[in-house]
Amino acid sequence: MDGLIRKHFYLAGVYTLFTILVIWSSSHVFFWDTVQLGARHALFFFENPGAGLILPQEIDSGHIPLFGYFLSWAWAIFGQTLAVSHLVMLPFVLGIVWLSYRLMIRFIPGKYVFIAHLIFLLDPVLVTQMSLVSPDIVLVFFFLLALESMLAHRQWMLSIGLAGLVCTSNRGIVLAAAIGIFDVIRMGWMQNQRASYYQWISRALGYLPAFLIIIVYFYYHFKNTGWIIVHAQSPWAPCFEPVEIKVLFYNILIAGWRLMDFGRIFLVLLFLAALLFIKKESLIKGKARLLLVLLIIVSFVILIVTVPYKNLLAHRYLIPVNLLASLYILHVFYNQITSMRVVYFFSFIAPVVLLTGHLWLYPEGIAMGWDSTLAHTPYYHLRNDVIRFIDEKEIPVSAIGTGFPLTSQFRYSDLSGRTDAFSVKDLNKQQYILYSNIINDFTDDERLLLYGQWECIYETASRSVFFRLYKRKDSNPL
Incomplete structure (x- = not known):
């Protein structure tokens, strides 16, 4: 018993x-x-x-x-x-x-x-x-x-x-x-x-x-x-x-x-x-x-x-x-x-x-399986923070380039009904780039380009995760 x-x-x-x-x-x-x-x-x-x-x-x-x-x-x-x-x-x-x-x-x-x-x-x-x-x-x-x-x-x-x-x-x-x-x-x-x-x-x-x-x-x-x-x-x-x-x-x-x-x-x-x-x-x-x-x-x-x-x-x-x-x-x-x-x-x-x-966290440049570790969990509120900033500054969402898992329509992530979506990144054409260490799609050259020739206009971070919104330096100011 x-x-x-x-x-x-x-x-x-x-x-x-x-x-x-x-x-x-x-x-x-x-x-x-x-x-x-x-x-x-x-x-x-x-x-x-x-x-x-x-x-x-x-x-x-x-x-x-x-x-x-x-x-x-x-x-x-x-x-x-x-x-x-x-x-x-x-x-x-x-x-x-x-x-x-x-x-x-x-x-x-x-x-x-x-x-x-x-x-x-x-x-x-x-x-x-x-x-x-x-x-x-x-x-x-x-x-x-x-x-x-x-x-x-x-x-x-x-x-x-x-x-x-x-x-x-x-x-x-x-x-x-x-x-x-x-x-x-x-x-x-x-x-x-x-x-x-x-x-x-x-x-x-x-x-x-x-x-x-x-x-x-x-x-x-x-x-x-x-x-x-x-x-x-x-x-x-x-x-x-x-x-x-x-x-x-x-x-x-x-x-x-x-x-x-x-x-x-x-x-x-x-x-x-x-x-x-x-x-x-x-x-x-x-x-x-x-x-x-x-x-x-x-x-x-x-x-x-x-x-x-x-x-x-x-x-x-x-x-x-x-x-x-x-x-x-x-x-x-x-x-x-x-x-x-x-x-x-x-x-x-x-x-x-x-x-x-x-x-466990790997240095930038090493692809990481973020869906396999609870280290990814700050992603959720940081995503909300960066979207709130973008909406407040009235930056068109489609004008911002980024990578997986952020390129789908918002409604496919948050069930909000919003059909707008970030664009797939192209640093040669876009004025804004949303970068996060959650994204494995950025190459070393693209990261160096962002750090050297782009201006970070917004950053939010928590524990293991960060988001940075970059703007091309030759763009008009916000």
């Missing part, structure tokens, strides 16, 4: 913690890729309720757009506000908490479940995505649902998890395929008793709904547009361009950096140090072997559809790999380490290094 009380008390605390995170962020505008995958898709469906599931070409990124459709229905029922947009993410956030707890029970010794679960949830990219209106949180929820259901032999829940995955994004389709490959290997070679013919048929039926959804939607999409996944005129077509061999190796290094970024490198280093106290054969035996095979398959499948291409290595794309790596590390560590000093040290340091990952 005491254990049950502790479990409920712990879960209540974690649920409360992540509910506070969502409520705290409920006034935040759409940020980074959520502008496209959340607000723009949802606004189209909201304003065109009879449009079906086909988006206009300029915002159709080839995914099954169910996330945007879901968000538009939430607005229709509860109101088109930022708060509603964030709060409808809460069931998925709390679902991740519960499903990850179920995985901890499956793979972690009972007395370490709570601390292992907390370390698992404190992944900086995961926490930051939870603070956004992000389809990747929906993807992680369905990924964990499919994984836990497969391991628990819950066929209907597996079908729901896989169907949800493929409806979230094309990466969800890739993850569903990875789970399927792992399931075949597990049932055919990794169980004490190989699956019977009936079990194979039964399990295959669990994958059928997801498979049919993919076939039906892509056929429907092709009939209406003439293409699937991507087309030559797509704004995202350059991201899918194959890279040369030397760039391929560079991308492999970038992928490694993404996996180690924002404090996770210290988690890996702590684990490597702990290997001194672990029997090496325990790394590939029993449940550790199961997790290792799953990690290898998911990593391979995700990297094979990202690394060979020009620009498909955002931090959020690798969340499933990070979570499985954490689960493997936590399983091996807490099952094999017998020294309580080592256990206590790791259990204290691991959460600390993951939390301090949100303090």
Whole structure:
């Protein structure tokens, strides 16, 4: 009974913690890729309720757009506000908490479940995505649902998890395929008793709904547009361009950096140090072997559809790999380490290094995944400050050049209804440039040009983020 009380008390605390995170962020505008995958898709469906599931070409990124459709229905029922947009993410956030707890029970010794679960949830990219209106949180929820259901032999829940995955994004389709490959290997070679013919048929039926959804939607999409996944005129077509061999190796290094970024490198280093106290054969035996095979398959499948291409290595794309790596590390560590000093040290340091990952900042000129760290949060009120200044000075918004994520119409970020937008920067033509360290688009030469030949007429900054509005020095004064 005491254990049950502790479990409920712990879960209540974690649920409360992540509910506070969502409520705290409920006034935040759409940020980074959520502008496209959340607000723009949802606004189209909201304003065109009879449009079906086909988006206009300029915002159709080839995914099954169910996330945007879901968000538009939430607005229709509860109101088109930022708060509603964030709060409808809460069931998925709390679902991740519960499903990850179920995985901890499956793979972690009972007395370490709570601390292992907390370390698992404190992944900086995961926490930051939870603070956004992000389809990747929906993807992680369905990924964990499919994984836990497969391991628990819950066929209907597996079908729901896989169907949800493929409806979230094309990466969800890739993850569903990875789970399927792992399931075949597990049932055919990794169980004490190989699956019977009936079990194979039964399990295959669990994958059928997801498979049919993919076939039906892509056929429907092709009939209406003439293409699937991507087309030559797509704004995202350059991201899918194959890279040369030397760039391929560079991308492999970038992928490694993404996996180690924002404090996770210290988690890996702590684990490597702990290997001194672990029997090496325990790394590939029993449940550790199961997790290792799953990690290898998911990593391979995700990297094979990202690394060979020009620009498909955002931090959020690798969340499933990070979570499985954490689960493997936590399983091996807490099952094999017998020294309580080592256990206590790791259990204290691991959460600390993951939390301090949100303090990591790179110098200007090094592109940073701002949607993967809570260091970006001053962006929201600073954006309001700079827009207020621009409105007060009556500077035409379209006369100001800037970069991603500030170039969409204001309504796609803040749901304000404003259709004006900053222009894509061109320092040779524009009189005003809005620069922020949040923007990764500025080159070193452009920054030097701004610092040397332009006048900063407004600056606002808070902690890790700054905005500067520059005016060409040969322009007329304000």
